[in-house]
Amino acid sequence: MPSVTYNGSDRPALRATRLSKAYGELTAVDDVSFTVKRGEIVGLLGPNGAGKTTTINMVLGVLAASTGGVEIDGIDISKQRARALARANFAAVYAALPGNLTVIENLRFFGLLYGIDSLRHRVEEMLQEFDLVHLRHTKCGLLSSGEQTRSALAKALLNKPQLLLLDEPTASLDPSAAQLIRAKIKTQATRDRCGILWTSHNMTEVESVCDRVLFLSRGKVLLEGNPRTLPQEHGSATLEDLFIRVAREPLAAAAEVHP
Amino acid sequence: MKLRPIAGIVLRQYYLMRGSPVRLFPMVTWVAIDIVLWGFITRYLNSVSGGGMDFVPTLLGAVLLWDFCTRIMQGVSTAFLEDVWSRNFLNLFASPLSVSEYIAGLVITSVVTSSIGLVVMLLLATGIFHLQFFSMGLPLIAFLMVLFMFGIALGIFGSAMVLRLGPASEWLLWPLPALLSPFAAVFYPLHVLPHWMQWVSHALPPAYVFEGMRALLAGRPFPGGLLLQGSAAAVFELLLAAYFYGRVYDQAVRTGLLARYSAESVA
Numbered sequence: 001m002p003s004v005t006y007n008g009s010d011r012p013a014l015r016a017t018r019l020s021k022a023y024g025e026l027t028a029v030d031d032v033s034f035t036v037k038r039g040e041i042v043g044l045l046g047p048n049g050a051g052k053t054t055t056i057n058m059v060l061g062v063l064a065a066s067t068g069g070v071e072i073d074g075i076d077i078s079k080q081r082a083r084a085l086a087r088a089n090f091a092a093v094y095a096a097l098p099g100n101l102t103v104i105e106n107l108r109f110f111g112l113l114y115g116i117d118s119l120r121h122r123v124e125e126m127l128q129e130f131d132l133v134h135l136r137h138t139k140c141g142l143l144s145s146g147e148q149t150r151s152a153l154a155k156a157l158l159n160k161p162q163l164l165l166l167d168e169p170t171a172s173l174d175p176s177a178a179q180l181i182r183a184k185i186k187t188q189a190t191r192d193r194c195g196i197l198w199t200s201h202n203m204t205e206v207e208s209v210c211d212r213v214l215f216l217s218r219g220k221v222l223l224e225g226n227p228r229t230l231p232q233e234h235g236s237a238t239l240e241d242l243f244i245r246v247a248r249e250p251l252a253a254a255a256e257v258h259p
Numbered sequence: 260m261k262l263r264p265i266a267g268i269v270l271r272q273y274y275l276m277r278g279s280p281v282r283l284f285p286m287v288t289w290v291a292i293d294i295v296l297w298g299f300i301t302r303y304l305n306s307v308s309g310g311g312m313d314f315v316p317t318l319l320g321a322v323l324l325w326d327f328c329t330r331i332m333q334g335v336s337t338a339f340l341e342d343v344w345s346r347n348f349l350n351l352f353a354s355p356l357s358v359s360e361y362i363a364g365l366v367i368t369s370v371v372t373s374s375i376g377l378v379v380m381l382l383l384a385t386g387i388f389h390l391q392f393f394s395m396g397l398p399l400i401a402f403l404m405v406l407f408m409f410g411i412a413l414g415i416f417g418s419a420m421v422l423r424l425g426p427a428s429e430w431l432l433w434p435l436p437a438l439l440s441p442f443a444a445v446f447y448p449l450h451v452l453p454h455w456m457q458w459v460s461h462a463l464p465p466a467y468v469f470e471g472m473r474a475l476l477a478g479r480p481f482p483g484g485l486l487l488q489g490s491a492a493a494v495f496e497l498l499l500a501a502y503f504y505g506r507v508y509d510q511a512v513r514t515g516l517l518a519r520y521s522a523e524s525v526a
Contacts, residue, residue: 021515062348062353063518064513090353095349100278105274115355139278
């Protein structure tokens with residue numbers, strides 16, 4: 001892989017280099033390389049078990065890669081874990097905020113973990129931004145799905161991350177709530193130049209939100225490109241059709257893409 | 260280590276207790292029951308022993324110290340289990356929080372919670388049963404420190420065990436102090452134990468503490484050797500437990516166990 005030198009704001013929010021994860025004979029992620037630029041929203045797509053969550057876990061440092069490396073804002077996570085993770089954050093449906101703390105308690109708690117300056121002020125900003133002011137003293141376990149997602153996003157943006165990882169952020173939300181969340185996340189990318197890695201099974205959402213998508217299947221990146229032009233480039237009517245084709249016939253699709 | 264992440268861990272435990280004061284109940288109830296129960300036993304023993312021996316400092320003092328050690332251990336493990344129960348590992352360890360900062364936060368939480376228990380025990384033991392706990396002076400503080408370090412070590416070891424074996428293994432954690440208590444020679448001198456049990460006792464810092472306390476109560480000179488041996492064993496076991504936790508954590512990151520802890524229940 002050619003080495004690229006970045007400086008200042010050109011530095012990508014995330015650079016994953018030849019990432020692999022093997023569990024014995026099973027290779028969950030196989031030699032995956034990609035970057036997420038500042039201000040860019042990249043969709044990480046693929047069928048269940050394709051390796052999306054494994055990739056995200058390696059980026060977050062909660063799963064060690066078998067080979068390869070991850071740099072967040074140019075900082076190698078294996079060498080300077082705390083510095084790198086202070087520049088990232090995440091929200092995932094399977095990692096809800098502790099339900100026995102209120103919204104404001106959770107934000108203060110995570111704010112301290114991320115070492116945020118002027119925490120009180122920042123927490124108030126997030127409560128306003130995600131329309132959580134009236135829920136500040138409600139325990140997170142008692143919130144609706146939409147309110148829990150908003151709280152998780154408020155936590156994920158507390159530290160003004162350069163890299164935001166979102167694992168199915170709109171799953172279980174009604175269309176109206178999902179649209180509001182998408183709009184907030186897009187604003188985050190454009191206004192604060194935050195690089196976003198987004199996984200979703202909703203192809204309409206991916207088309208409307210993502211600047212670029214990576215199709216993962218059986219741990220490998222099979223396709224990469226603009227979600228609005230990619231289907232036509234590969235002979236499919238829609239992104240969903242392309243997804244289904246890649247999911248069902250990953251090896252054939254790979255051969256077609258990389259003959 | 261940075262202070263703010265440590266403060267975050269402590270603050271979370273404070274919020275949990277403030278939000279659900281019932282969490283304070285086990286901190287004071289069991290120790291109070293122990294003191295009252297053993298207090299009356301010692302009173303009865305004093306009445307039937309013909310005045311030859313005062314059981315209050317030997318038995319009630321031993322109960323108080325052993326409970327203190329147990330509460331320290333449980334303080335660390337309960338704070339850890341709160342994160343297991345709320346499936347919070349992914350949120351915690353995907354943040355800049357380091358393992359050492361996390362453990363430091365658990366230890367500080369435990370110091371606070373076990374101190375509450377200690378105060379309750381002292382009030383009851385002194386007020387009702389006239390235990391002169393601090394009459395032994397400075398050696399008592401030194402022995403308390405040994406028990407404190409051992410309690411922390413045991414709590415860290417137990418937490419590592421749960422991290423390694425999964426949430427269901429918390430049931431292995433609670434009986435740990437009870438399993439060790441016969442070897443710790445809390446209520447009897449070490450020499451009454453069979454030879455093989457004495458070998459195990461020599462690895463346990465509390466055994467040195469309780470031997471030393473009995474020596475002091477019997478009016479013998481300050482048992483500096485026992486304090487030194489107990490302290491050395493406690494420091495060694497504390498370092499060993501921290502090392503063990505670090506290894507288990509590294510393995511959990513390598514195998515994906517840490518990530519799965521939040522995503523699913525590990526049987």
